[in-house]
Amino acid sequence: MAKILIVDDQKSVLLTLEALLGKDGHLVTACTNAVEALHSLAQNTFDLVITDAVMPGSGDGYALTRTIRKQPLLAKTPVILLTGKREKADIEKGIESGVNDYVVKPIDPELLLAKIRNLLVKKPEDTVQFSSAAVNYKAEWETKTEIVTLSELGVTISSSVAVPVGKILRLNSPIFEEIGIPKVPLRIDSCEEIPGPEPLYRIQAHFVGITEKELSPIRLWIRARRNY
Template sequence: MGKPKILVVDDSRANVLILNEVLQDSYSVMAATSGLEALELVHDNESPDIILLDVVMPEMDGYETCRHLKADEKTAKIPVLFVTDKDEVEDEAKGLDLGAVDYIIKPISPPILLARVRNHLDLKRHQNKLEDLVIKRTMQLKEGYVDTILRLTLASEFKDEDTGKHVKRISFYTKTLAERMGFEPTYCEQIYFASLMHDIGKVAIPDAILLKEGPLDEQEWKIMKTHAEVGAKILGDSKSPYLQMAEEIARYHHERWDGGGYPYGIKGEAIPMTARIMNIADQYDALRSQRPYKPAFDHKKAVSIITQGDGRTLPEHFDPEVLSAFVRLTDTFADIFETHKDK
């Protein structure tokens, strides 16, 4: 393991030489004589472990250089120590407000400088270890959540053998819609997994109803509609963000934008966005799939029904924003269906 790397930034070559003399036995020292040169160095080379930065420099002073460093994701976490002859309290406060971790007044005391550099490098190492532990623990939790989801989804496949390919397509549809609508990556990943369980409540529906050849009568349809609330109960009271989103989707994905859905008949923005996304994805896949009571429609017909209506399904059933995203993604939906279609 090599020496920690320190970038010294000072427009005075004499000051650079002094700092190098103090640091070189324990550290690998790089130098820049301007703020602009420093920014180029950290972007074109491996990032230093710590930066010692003068304040008073031509063209770009230390404060502005620090501001640029902290605004860049690549360099934001590099500890910056101001080393300067500006000794007013206001100057020190300004430097610390910009994100510097220390403020050292010239002329420097070599033992004090070395001690502060060492302390901040130790702190950075501890912070890095903590971040690694958090990332590792987060991954372990995520793997546990996803494993739970996949096992619950597998359980639902025992009730309906058509579920497997259907839920896989649904996960791709919902993630694609969420990405198109500009949601952050974490949200898009969560909806990908959470949507797999939208119909988990159907495990409680009798096979005679779930697998019936032909239309359901009024009583059977009443029982079938209970799967939304049953699914929410199965998934409820979890600390997992994936299962919390899955509960929301299961409960509300049959609600319609115009208020004509079930189980609560809510409408508009009262319906969670996850369920609004799920609703159009589920509707498209249902239209494309063969059911005991209907044939499978081709892609063009399914899109036409969703965007223009057929009497039973109407564009008013869907959030206009989600519908707009769907229209822009119809080719992608077709590709997803063909890639993962039932065999």
């Protein structure tokens, strides 16, 4: 169970999130604006914050996140930006403000809960595993890199270069062209060295700000590969 602060000016969204997170065993506190959220953060300790990007009046989700990141006691609190804005520029703005993940409305309950669990887990083996398909596609990065598995949550990468956990990047690979989606921003979740004569790292990364339009062809592609 985690203590989660949710911030949205729409009561219907708050009710939906409260029901979804409560059913998953979390203790939820709801706020309708950034000022209320900051007051709650000052009075209580939370394991995660989920905030809408655009809220009228007293601050938006981007400003709230930047404020959280500037406060030493809150700086490491995971933040998910939940919004209906689908443009890549908005996703980049969210990433630059310091959010850990960016979820596009309408909410996909399974995907949102998986992202929440993966942000809250303490050990890599506790991360949520989606159905995945084995692949061996070359990928352009700083050096020799290969996508090993692809799921609707993200990718597993084999690389001869270590990447810092938390780093946001875009990965070029023919696999995205084959699926028919643009390269989606990735956030590095873990980077483990694989014993061997040459440096090699197993990297887990999840998609940031993926839209339903992009998620659907990924699901169909994985389903087709698993039927081979």
